[in-house]
Amino acid sequence: MNDDEVPVFGHKHIDDAAPAEVAAPVRNYAYEMSHAQMHAEMAPGRVLREDIAKLREICLTKIDAVAVASLPPDRLWAELERLVYELASEYHVQMNISEQRQLATELVDDMIGLGPLEPLLMDESITDIVVNGPEKTFVERGGKLVQAPVHFRDWEHLTNICQRIAASVGRHVDESSPMVDARLKDGSRVNVVLPPLTLDGPAISIRKFSKKTMDFQKLIGFGSLTPSIAKILEICARCRLNVIVSGGTGSGKTTLMNALSQYIDPSERIVTVEDVAELQLQQPDIVRMETRPPSLEGKGEVDTRDLVRNALRMRPDRIIVGEVRGTEAFDMLQAMNTGHAGSLSTIHANTTRDALSRIENMVQMSNMGLSSKSIRTEMVAAINIIVQLDRQRDGVRRVTEVTDVAGLEEDIVLLKDIFKLKILGEAHDGQLIARYHVDRSRPSFYEKLAYFGLEGAWMEAMEEAAHDPAMTAEPL
Numbered sequence: 001m002n003d004d005e006v007p008v009f010g011h012k013h014i015d016d017a018a019p020a021e022v023a024a025p026v027r028n029y030a031y032e033m034s035h036a037q038m039h040a041e042m043a044p045g046r047v048l049r050e051d052i053a054k055l056r057e058i059c060l061t062k063i064d065a066v067a068v069a070s071l072p073p074d075r076l077w078a079e080l081e082r083l084v085y086e087l088a089s090e091y092h093v094q095m096n097i098s099e100q101r102q103l104a105t106e107l108v109d110d111m112i113g114l115g116p117l118e119p120l121l122m123d124e125s126i127t128d129i130v131v132n133g134p135e136k137t138f139v140e141r142g143g144k145l146v147q148a149p150v151h152f153r154d155w156e157h158l159t160n161i162c163q164r165i166a167a168s169v170g171r172h173v174d175e176s177s178p179m180v181d182a183r184l185k186d187g188s189r190v191n192v193v194l195p196p197l198t199l200d201g202p203a204i205s206i207r208k209f210s211k212k213t214m215d216f217q218k219l220i221g222f223g224s225l226t227p228s229i230a231k232i233l234e235i236c237a238r239c240r241l242n243v244i245v246s247g248g249t250g251s252g253k254t255t256l257m258n259a260l261s262q263y264i265d266p267s268e269r270i271v272t273v274e275d276v277a278e279l280q281l282q283q284p285d286i287v288r289m290e291t292r293p294p295s296l297e298g299k300g301e302v303d304t305r306d307l308v309r310n311a312l313r314m315r316p317d318r319i320i321v322g323e324v325r326g327t328e329a330f331d332m333l334q335a336m337n338t339g340h341a342g343s344l345s346t347i348h349a350n351t352t353r354d355a356l357s358r359i360e361n362m363v364q365m366s367n368m369g370l371s372s373k374s375i376r377t378e379m380v381a382a383i384n385i386i387v388q389l390d391r392q393r394d395g396v397r398r399v400t401e402v403t404d405v406a407g408l409e410e411d412i413v414l415l416k417d418i419f420k421l422k423i424l425g426e427a428h429d430g431q432l433i434a435r436y437h438v439d440r441s442r443p444s445f446y447e448k449l450a451y452f453g454l455e456g457a458w459m460e461a462m463e464e465a466a467h468d469p470a471m472t473a474e475p476l
Helices: 035-041 049-061 065-069 073-090 097-112 115-122 155-168 216-222 227-238 253-261 304-311 328-336 352-365 372-382 446-451 455-466
Strands: 126-132 137-141 144-148 179-183 189-193 203-207 243-247 270-274 286-290 318-321 344-348 385-391 397-409 412-426 432-438
Touching: 049 073, 049 097, 073 097, 097 115, 115 126, 115 137, 115 155, 115 203, 126 144, 155 179, 155 189, 155 203, 216 227, 216 253, 227 253, 227 397, 227 412, 227 432, 227 455, 243 253, 243 352, 253 344, 253 385, 270 304, 286 304, 304 318, 304 328, 318 328, 328 352, 328 372, 344 352, 352 372, 352 385, 352 397, 352 412, 372 397, 372 412, 432 455, 446 455
Parallel strands: 243 344, 243 385, 270 286, 270 318, 318 344
Antiparallel strands: 126 137, 126 203, 137 144, 179 189, 189 203, 385 397, 397 412, 412 432
């Protein structure tokens, strides 16, 4: 063997099999750079970033992408670790075992994963990842956004990761088509925007998919709501009230929807409509539908409105719309008013009244020619409860309002806050001090509570709320 030749991933195979028994994922040819040139550029005893970068480049020249694709990740990682060790020794790059393993891991992530994003995706304490160019990556932990020690090599490296994300869902992203929405294998939502739309390099936004089933007990532990509110929302789900969950981006709307859905009767047939599938329903009879963007030729798009209309033909007991953001609001109201009680949906809004205003505006966008009064009459008939969520300045996502859509007086929708959060101050640790105001008067849907035999449970839960230290019966 010549000095300039390196066998398959080092001098031994990982399982000590004969070379013919193992598919060779590394090319066996002379380095393009002479030893003398390499030694000149990699001075012994120095561990510089550029040294490691050059070592990475040499490793990549020895790898056969076709053979790599056939190796399981653990085998690939072990082979690459051996190769890094041999090349570091050969070119006198002083790297300890931890640094060698780190480089091998980075190579594996670049080949079969999402590069520097892989460790962040594996970290269950992270809920959001945002990348603003190669040098700035931020993560959200505990409701707080902080910068992460993650860097991409350059714009091209980050662009390659973006293109890999798009390709995983059969899409393409480049300067001519610089925006794409996608979903990772674990269900996480991804949005990618490339230059020239972004000025500081490619931008990636990832909303991670939680593998843990969320329930009200966990939300109570997080401080998102109180046991009294949890009981009331459980009753709302059991007696098939139509519920709108409102809030800003990242306020926990989908999480609350998942918790609410656990109280749907297993005998009911549920059809879900989402842009990106996130709901984790446990019932046996579920049809999950997801919108489809247009192809590169601009054809084949299936939007939320198309799916909501089709859901009505599928004999659903409940229709759950992941997010209402356009003309499908009209079809959602129609579904709620035509025998599909207990339907759920989310909307982006800052208050419960804003949520109704947004729904009204979206119905008007559908060009059905309805007057404002007709739309409001439809909304009052369809929607029973609006739950408002907010991610507050201490990082906690809280239920701030639970509102009864009580009726229509002339052209004004009457809203009654069953629970409303009031911020009283801030503790020494930065946590907000807050109390809920509770209104124990009979709700507008009391007859429906009685129909399901839950009026007693409702009044009992409201009585408990009135004596809850986290509540106050005094007006705000």
